[in-house]
Amino acid sequence: MDQTLSVEQLQEALLGLTKPLAALDLPLLDSHGATLASDLLVDGTLVIKNGQRIDSTQIALAASLGLDRLPCRPHPRVVIISAGDDLVEPGSNLASDDDEYESNSWFLTTYMREVGAHAFRVHAIPETAEQLKLVIEDQLVRADLIVISGESADESFDLITSVISQLGEITVVTPNLNESGKHGYGLIGPDKIPVVVLPGDPIGNYLSAEIFIRPMILKMLAKSEVSRPTKKLKLSKSVESNSGKATYVRAKLTTSGEVDPLAEQASLVTLANADCLIELSEKNQKLKSGDLVTVIMINRVDN
Numbered sequence: 001m002d003q004t005l006s007v008e009q010l011q012e013a014l015l016g017l018t019k020p021l022a023a024l025d026l027p028l029l030d031s032h033g034a035t036l037a038s039d040l041l042v043d044g045t046l047v048i049k050n051g052q053r054i055d056s057t058q059i060a061l062a063a064s065l066g067l068d069r070l071p072c073r074p075h076p077r078v079v080i081i082s083a084g085d086d087l088v089e090p091g092s093n094l095a096s097d098d099d100e101y102e103s104n105s106w107f108l109t110t111y112m113r114e115v116g117a118h119a120f121r122v123h124a125i126p127e128t129a130e131q132l133k134l135v136i137e138d139q140l141v142r143a144d145l146i147v148i149s150g151e152s153a154d155e156s157f158d159l160i161t162s163v164i165s166q167l168g169e170i171t172v173v174t175p176n177l178n179e180s181g182k183h184g185y186g187l188i189g190p191d192k193i194p195v196v197v198l199p200g201d202p203i204g205n206y207l208s209a210e211i212f213i214r215p216m217i218l219k220m221l222a223k224s225e226v227s228r229p230t231k232k233l234k235l236s237k238s239v240e241s242n243s244g245k246a247t248y249v250r251a252k253l254t255t256s257g258e259v260d261p262l263a264e265q266a267s268l269v270t271l272a273n274a275d276c277l278i279e280l281s282e283k284n285q286k287l288k289s290g291d292l293v294t295v296i297m298i299n300r301v302d303n
Contacts, residue, residue, distance in 0.1 A: 002174045010173060014194075014213075018194055020221070023073050024073075025071055028059060028062060028067065031072045033075065033116070034053070034073060036052050036054060037050065047061060077117070079119075080122065080147050081124060083124045083125070083132055083150050085125050087101075088102060104198070104200065107205065108121075112213070116218070122139060129163050132163045136163065145196070148196070151200045157199075164184065164186060177211075178243040178246065179203050183196065196216075210277075214226075233259045233292070234291065235289055235292075241286075244282060248277040248296070251274055251275075251295070252276065275297075275298060276297050277295070277296040279295070279296055
């Protein structure tokens with residue numbers, strides 16, 4: 001039986017796989033979007049702070065100072081692999097009732113770019129474990145992190161983790177997280193590249209990206225804070241979970257300053273409509289209208 005970890009324990013394990021990327025002296029245009037690796041001072045005055053993402057105005061500022069290069073941490077290179085023989089590319093026809101349109105890799109690729117990574121999408125429909133192994137091995141040369149997900153029922157999870165075990169080490173665990181499932185993580189290849197296997201269900205996949213993968217990217221960028229900002233807000237209506245697991249309820253902020261849980265939490269529409277997550281602990285599973293709750297602010301683009 002797979003080991004069950006708390007959300008915090010799995011976060012700690014995954015952060016242990018990563019480290020800040022080495023700083024590079026990048027040409028000015030190449031530094032756009034990267035993270036400054038040391039304070040930029042002019043006559044002792046701080047003009048661009050270490051850890052700040054370089055935008056167009058800072059490029060102009062550096063150029064006005066006569067600088068053609070900046071010391072930056074590069075974008076982490078994240079390879080996103082989707083694997084499963086029932087997954088169908090959007091734009092194609094579903095051949096059977098078992099087929100499903102593949103969405104996780106589209107989400108993960110664009111999500112990682114929003115966090116600050118260079119993300120590369122690879123869609124694989126392996127007939128054998130050997131074919132999937134070749135796909136993963138081909139990606140090792142351009143990856144600082146590999147993230148893999150499969151079909152929504154996790155039917156391909158065992159195939160994926162068995163292949164990873166041939167390339168390095170893999171640990172399979174189940175976080176005590178509602179709407180989630182088994183996860184795998186380890187180091188593979190001669191350069192010990194971190195790899196994470198996520199649940200195939202789209203909601204579980206989203207939660208894992210938000211709670212587990214995003215902090216890994218920010219650590220690679222040497223960010224001092226890898227967690228989302230939180231607020232204490234009043235609930236607009238009651239919310240309840242009977243899972244006994246950590247639960248993240250998709251929600252929206254109201255004009256009156258409260259937080260409103262979205263209806264039909266099982267719907268993927270909540271992922272697109274939410275601007276925050278209500279955090280319910282494993283123990284505190286029933287809250288009434290007017291109760292103060294911890295709200296995680298989920299901005300789509302990080303700064």
